[in-house]
Amino acid sequence: MTDNPFAAGAAYVDGRYMPVGQASIPLTDWGYRRSDAIYDVVSVWDGQFFRLDDHIARFRASMRKLHFAPSESDEEIKAIVNRCVALSGLRNAYVAMDCLRGRPAPDKPYHPAYARNYVAAFAIPFVWVMNPEVQARGGHLIIAETLRIPRSSVDPTAKNFHWADLTRGQFEALERGADFALLLDSDGNLTEGAGFNVFVATDGLLATPDSGVLEGVTRQSVLDICEELGIPCQVRKISAAETREADEIFLTTTAGGVMPASRIDGRIMNNDRPGPLSTRIKERFWAKRAEGWHATPVDYTAA
């Protein structure tokens, strides 16, 4: 029980703070109507941001790649996401930051270069892309027929909302009785899925795709953990066949951490449970988080 109007989440839109349920964007904004927006998501666990500076740096890099220049500085964006969490009082939170193109400027050419860009952000209770019960049994994956949007059209390293292919993949997964779809590129190599990177293990050797994907912060964290634990992990092309025949597969995302799979295209891996390498990395990831790895404490006095 709480009297805090921000208990369900707190948001910031273009200079103002509000309960997340009241946060909205104009129907006529190009951020929506042309999906002309970029975003990032950072997690808060046990009152601490994880790799906040890495997320802020990627957010700024995404903005630069797509010609976004909002008035807020990096330090101001850090203060905004901190204040959203502080207002909500949440100890475990999913914290999004967006930059939107804005609306066509009157009396200027009808071109996105002339719109006023602005920032939105919100903190809500932690989101599990794969909920803990599914993580315990291992996710059921398919390789979708839908292909990932190629880099020649949309740069996947500038985190964006062009998810129609990923959404189509998730409908394919649902139709085939699975939890998540993995998407290939037009050369038949593995890319990513709806909000996550993918790791594949064969004969004790890990690999994750080198291109056509978001350079995920949790993906980087797994690469760091592999180095620490002496587990070989390659960043390279991975064929569909290698994926289908893998010993283990796990997914990584800010909204869920390290998420093991137990089935791929109907084939059972590891007696239908998360594999030993996936489990070891997942446990090490959460242990390091608990130890304060790359942590920035939320300043709850900033509410």
Add this chain to the structure above:
Amino acid sequence: MTDNPFAAGAAYVDGRYMPVGQASIPLTDWGYRRSDAIYDVVSVWDGQFFRLDDHIARFRASMRKLHFAPSESDEEIKAIVNRCVALSGLRNAYVAMDCLRGRPAPDKPYHPAYARNYVAAFAIPFVWVMNPEVQARGGHLIIAETLRIPRSSVDPTAKNFHWADLTRGQFEALERGADFALLLDSDGNLTEGAGFNVFVATDGLLATPDSGVLEGVTRQSVLDICEELGIPCQVRKISAAETREADEIFLTTTAGGVMPASRIDGRIMNNDRPGPLSTRIKERFWAKRAEGWHATPVDYTAA
């Protein structure tokens, strides 16, 4: 001068009408956050909708392709867009209708299949993608380096907001001193641009791309006019080379009609003015509109 609060435009969002300036969607809606939405745009000119039933049919077809099922029927959507125009009192209007995925449903799997879809719509003063002054001198076009998102990833016939490639193309156009970018597919064939289809004329023969594009209503109107006027027009693949060497090029869109070009990649066509075939079709298009071709009068008493 007017006291009508809807004079700048009227909107409908999920059951409620409001001035367009107040129309908004939730920051947390998948319609925005995953660009999980489809839309259509119909024009009103001189108090009459143009090909309203064709737009409603395409809107419904787009919804079906991407698993959208809002509560509104086609007849209800027609009444909604009519009422938006009637409330605004506009005689010439740009009228959009959207269907959004909605928000993650609490206590249900985190999958778009479980979200409640809803409709939004608005009428605002007519939008000229290419303003009349530019139409008079002819648009300056480039062929962008950015490629159109392929059909294997996103179906271009289900009208959607995946515009990052088109937007990137428009930034390329700006950098090169041009008005509009034309995008190719990965085979090097012409597709479309930021909200328009493309027609190319060579030796009196017209052509427009057969695939990888929205099946535009204005595009169809031009095909109809060509048949009426006995102008040969093919729907087929068009190479980048054919486009660069064309005698004439024009663009078609609901938000502007038939829009002639006068330059392509810096090359001047027709003494830097709209060509004769483009001009003839453009004039016939507006003449037929004035004659009530495919017109549905707005019921302004429905305000």
